[in-house]
Amino acid sequence: MIDALFMPHRPRRNRRTAAIRGLVRETVLRADQFIYPLFIKDGAGDEDIASMPGCARLSLDGLLREASEALALGVRAVVLFPAIAAELKSPEAQEASNPAGLVPQAIQRLKAEFPELAVFTDVALDPYNSDGHDGLVSDGVILNDETISVLCEQALCHARAGADVVSPSDMMDGRVGALRAALDAEGFIDVAICSYTAKYASAYYGPFRGALDSSPKLGDKKTYQMDPANAREALREATLDEAEGADILMVKPAGPYLDIIAQLRQATTLPLAAYQVSGEYLMIKAAAASGWLDERAVVLESLLSIRRAGADMVLTYFAKDAARWLREN
Ligand code: PBG
Numbered sequence: 024m025i026d027a028l029f030m031p032h033r034p035r036r037n038r039r040t041a042a043i044r045g046l047v048r049e050t051v052l053r054a055d056q057f058i059y060p061l062f063i064k065d066g067a068g069d070e071d072i073a074s075m076p077g078c079a080r081l082s083l084d085g086l087l088r089e090a091s092e093a094l095a096l097g098v099r100a101v102v103l104f105p106a107i108a109a110e111l112k113s114p115e116a117q118e119a120s121n122p123a124g125l126v127p128q129a130i131q132r133l134k135a136e137f138p139e140l141a142v143f144t145d146v147a148l149d150p151y152n153s154d155g156h157d158g159l160v161s162d163g164v165i166l167n168d169e170t171i172s173v174l175c176e177q178a179l180c181h182a183r184a185g186a187d188v189v190s191p192s193d194m195m196d197g198r199v200g201a202l203r204a205a206l207d208a209e210g211f212i213d214v215a216i217c218s219y220t221a222k223y224a225s226a227y228y229g230p231f232r233g234a235l236d237s238s239p240k241l242g243d244k245k246t247y248q249m250d251p252a253n254a255r256e257a258l259r260e261a262t263l264d265e266a267e268g269a270d271i272l273m274v275k276p277a278g279p280y281l282d283i284i285a286q287l288r289q290a291t292t293l294p295l296a297a298y299q300v301s302g303e304y305l306m307i308k309a310a311a312a313s314g315w316l317d318e319r320a321v322v323l324e325s326l327l328s329i330r331r332a333g334a335d336m337v338l339t340y341f342a343k344d345a346a347r348w349l350r351e352n
Contacts (some may be wrong), residue, residue: 050331052323054097054346058143058296058338061089062234063129064106074233075301076308078340080106083132089343090137096346102143102190102338103129106235107150115159116151120176127184134185143217144181146174146202147193155232155239157193157247165247167195174198175205182211190273192219194247200267217271217296218264221257221283224248227276227302234301257283258290265291274334276300278325281332288333297334299325304340319348 158170
C-alpha cells in the first residue's frame with residue numbers, strides 16, 4: 024500500500040457517474056444533425072444495392088416511405104442521388120436538367136408530402152454522363168467552364184422543382200459563384216448552396232459508384248477532386264467557396280479526414296458538413312456482419328467523432344439507425 028498521494032488533479036472524478044459524465048460531455052449527437060442520402064430510380068419497386076447492404080434504389084413510393092420514417096425519427100433532411108437508366112446517359116448529360124426527370128419529380132413529391140423536410144440535391148453530372156465523370160469530357164480532359172453552365176441549368180432545374188439546398192459535388196473551379204448568380208437571377212435567393220469544398224479523390228466512393236453505375240469509363244477523378252495528401256489546399260478551396268457565396272462547406276470523406284474538418288472549423292465561421300461516405304458505411308457493415316464489431320456502438324462513435332472534429336451536420340447512410348439508437352440510449 025502506498026500512502027495517499029498528493030494529487031490535486033484526478034480527471035477520473037469527472038467520469039465517475041453517468042450523470043457527471045453527462046454534465047461534462049462536450050459533444051452531442053442529435054438526429055436533426057443528420058442528412059440522409061437516398062438513392063432513387065424510375066419505375067415501381069425498390070432494388071437492393073449489392074455494393075451497399077441495407078441500402079436500396081428507391082421508387083418514388085419507396086422514397087416517400089423512407090422520408091416519412093426518417094422524419095418520425097427526427098431526421099429532417101435528405102439528399103437525393105438518382106440512378107439514371109443507361110439509355111438516358113449521354114456525353115452532354117442533358118438529362119441532368121430535364122424538368123420532367125427523376126430528381127425534379129422526386130423533389131416535387133417530397134415537398135408536397137413533407138413541406139417541413141429539407142431537401143438537398145447533388146449537383147454534378149456523373150449519374151447522367153455516359154463518361155461517368157462529374158463534368159463534360161473532351162479528348163479525355165474534364166472541361167471546367169463548359170461544365171459550369173450545364174451545372175447551372177441542373178441547379179435551376181432542382182430549384183424550380185422546390186429543392187431547399189443544392190450541393191455541387193463536381194469540384195469545378197468557380198462553380199459556387201456561378202450557381203449563386205444563376206439562382207439569384209431567377210429569384211431563388213432562398214435556395215442555399217452546400218458546397219463540397221474539400222472533396223478528395225477517394226477510393227472510399229467505390230460502393231456508391233456501384234450503386235449508381237457511375238464509375239468513370241476512362242481515367243480517374245484526380246484532375247478535379249483533391250489529392251488525399253493535401254490539407255492546405257482544403258483551406259484554399261474553403262476561402263474561395265466562402266467568397267463565392269457558399270452557405271455550408273462540406274468535407275468528404277469524413278472519418279479518414281477528421282483533421283481537415285478540424286482545420287476548416289478553425290478557418291471559417293460557416294456551418295460545416297461532413298459526408299460519411301459509402302466506403303465508410305460498408306466497412307462498418309461488413310465488420311458488423313461478420314460479428315467482429317458492435318455495429319450500433321461503432322456507428323454512434325464514428326458519428327460522434329465527426330461531430331467532435333467540428334462538423335455541424337453529417338451525411339450518413341446510418342441516419343435512421345443512428346436516430347433510433349439515440350432514442351434508445
Ligand atoms: C458524385 C458523387 C460521389 C459521391 C457523392 N456524389 C462519387 C464520386 O465523386 O465519384 C460519393 C458518395 C459516397 O461514396 O457515399 N458527384
